[in-house]
Amino acid sequence: MRSRNQHDRLVARVPAALSDLLGVVAEDIVALGNQRPTPGGAPDLVMQWGGHTFVVECRLSGTTGSVAPSVERVRRYARALGVHAVPVVAVPYMGEVGRSLCEQAEVGWLDMSGNGAIAATGLRVRVEGRPNRFKRPGRPADVFAPKSSRVVRWLLMHPDEGWAQRALAQATGVDEGHLSRLVARLEENQFLVRGDERAVRVRSPNLLLDAWREAYSFDKHEIVKGHIPTRSAEALLRELASRLSRLGVRYAATGLSAAWLISHFAGFRTMTMYLAHAVADELFGDLGWRPEERGANVWLVVPNDEGVFQGVAEFNEIPCVHPVQVYLDLKGHPERAPEAAERLRAELLTWRGHGG
Numbered sequence: 001m002r003s004r005n006q007h008d009r010l011v012a013r014v015p016a017a018l019s020d021l022l023g024v025v026a027e028d029i030v031a032l033g034n035q036r037p038t039p040g041g042a043p044d045l046v047m048q049w050g051g052h053t054f055v056v057e058c059r060l061s062g063t064t065g066s067v068a069p070s071v072e073r074v075r076r077y078a079r080a081l082g083v084h085a086v087p088v089v090a091v092p093y094m095g096e097v098g099r100s101l102c103e104q105a106e107v108g109w110l111d112m113s114g115n116g117a118i119a120a121t122g123l124r125v126r127v128e129g130r131p132n133r134f135k136r137p138g139r140p141a142d143v144f145a146p147k148s149s150r151v152v153r154w155l156l157m158h159p160d161e162g163w164a165q166r167a168l169a170q171a172t173g174v175d176e177g178h179l180s181r182l183v184a185r186l187e188e189n190q191f192l193v194r195g196d197e198r199a200v201r202v203r204s205p206n207l208l209l210d211a212w213r214e215a216y217s218f219d220k221h222e223i224v225k226g227h228i229p230t231r232s233a234e235a236l237l238r239e240l241a242s243r244l245s246r247l248g249v250r251y252a253a254t255g256l257s258a259a260w261l262i263s264h265f266a267g268f269r270t271m272t273m274y275l276a277h278a279v280a281d282e283l284f285g286d287l288g289w290r291p292e293e294r295g296a297n298v299w300l301v302v303p304n305d306e307g308v309f310q311g312v313a314e315f316n317e318i319p320c321v322h323p324v325q326v327y328l329d330l331k332g333h334p335e336r337a338p339e340a341a342e343r344l345r346a347e348l349l350t351w352r353g354h355g356g
Contacts (some may be wrong), residue, residue: 010058011044013112014090018047018054021116021125043077044090052120053085054108062091062111064211065143065189067098068204071105086120093132097210143189144215146305148182150174152212155192155202156324157311159351162199172307205351209324218332221303222278225296229288233257233297237271239287240298241318247283250276252312252319255299255333258326259340261315263347266336272299272329274308274321323348 019026032046032053045056057074059066070089078087088108091098094115102109103117110116114130144152150172155163163171169179183200186192191211193203202208230236237257244251252258255272259265279300281289289298303309311322320326323344330341 006060007058010060010090010092010112014045014056014058015047017090017110017112017116020114021110021118021127022049024049041073043074046081050123052123053081054088055081055085056088056090058090060092062094062098064095064097064101064207064214065191067091067094067101068207069190071101071107074107075105084121086118088118092134095214097214142215143182143185143191144212146220147174147178147307149212150305150307150310151179151182152208153307153310153322153324156205156209157322159202159205162195162201164197164199168200209327209349213328213331216328216331218329221301224291224300225293226289226291226298226300227295228284228298230297233268233271236298237318240271240273243283244273244275247279249279250309252309252321254301254321254326254329256330256335256337256340258320259330259344261318261320262323262326263344265340265343269297269335270299270333271297272301272333274301274303276306276309278302
């Protein structure tokens with residue numbers, strides 16, 4: 001009932017949000033009455049202004065998992081109403097990937113925070129950069145929470161396989177009760193499909209990875225930054241790897257150093273290692289280690305969940321986290337991290353033949 005009321009309030013706010021976006025008075029926008037349902041349902045709103053008919057689908061979240069299924073649905077509604085109807089998705093605040101999904105599908109979007117982009121014959125409007133007015137304190141439970149993300153990572157690592165829930169629980173170390181609720185949420189967001197014998201697999205690996213990256217924050221891990229004098233980032237990487245091995249500390253490279261090891265992307269300065277547990281500064285003291293934020297060239301990271309070590313493999317004799325994890329972590333790195341992420345994705349995370 002609560003979500004129904006929230007949805008109704010969102011629908012009621014859309015005409016005013018559309019008038020603000022278009023820069024017209026609200027009275028000039030005419031809301032039409034109930035529309036004849038299509039086989040897939042009926043739009044939340046149909047409005048007219050300036051010779052344009054806007055067909056609107058309202059969602060309570062602007063995340064990828066919420067927006068993606070709405071895009072095709074609102075396009076279908078618009079086609080059913082006529083060739084001049086303009087499909088629009090409305091949310092409280094539209095995320096970056098949600099905007100991209102709408103624009104790739106030539107669907108307009110607007111949010112209640114004052115942002116939007118709508119294009120039609122004789123009409124082109126875009127407003128961006130206004131802050132999210134609907135942020136909530138704390139971090140709500142979601143499908144990309146640290147422990148839950150073990151399941152997402154595992155499914156992206158095995159996109160060709162269907163998984164029974166018990167087998168998925170055993171593979172990821174997530175208890176079956178939590179896993180059952182998580183799978184239900186992933187299905188609700190249309191990230192999963194069920195095949196033979198109710199086994200689940202990823203519907204669209206690219207979409208799921210986009211959604212995870214949108215929600216991901218590298219800063220949620222425990223990060224200690226420091227500087228070690230060196231003439232070669234590669235030499236330092238190998239020295240630290242060797243020392244951690246001798247100490248018996250479980251570790252794996254990520255970020256720019258891992259991108260270099262895996263895809264031979266351009267050189268790096270910042271070296272990042274996941275460690276299974278914290279280590280004392282004294283262990284690196286003879287290397288000239290000094291903790292510092294500015295000028296740091298070494299990031300030692302204790303993850304918020306051990307799932308980051310899923311799929312660790314050696315590249316050039318150094319353990320690296322799986323390319324999925326490297327790609328996510330590059331979001332929080334400096335230097336040429338955006339280019340490194342693009343290179344990694346283009347070479348290793350394409351998933352062609354899996355529905356995008």
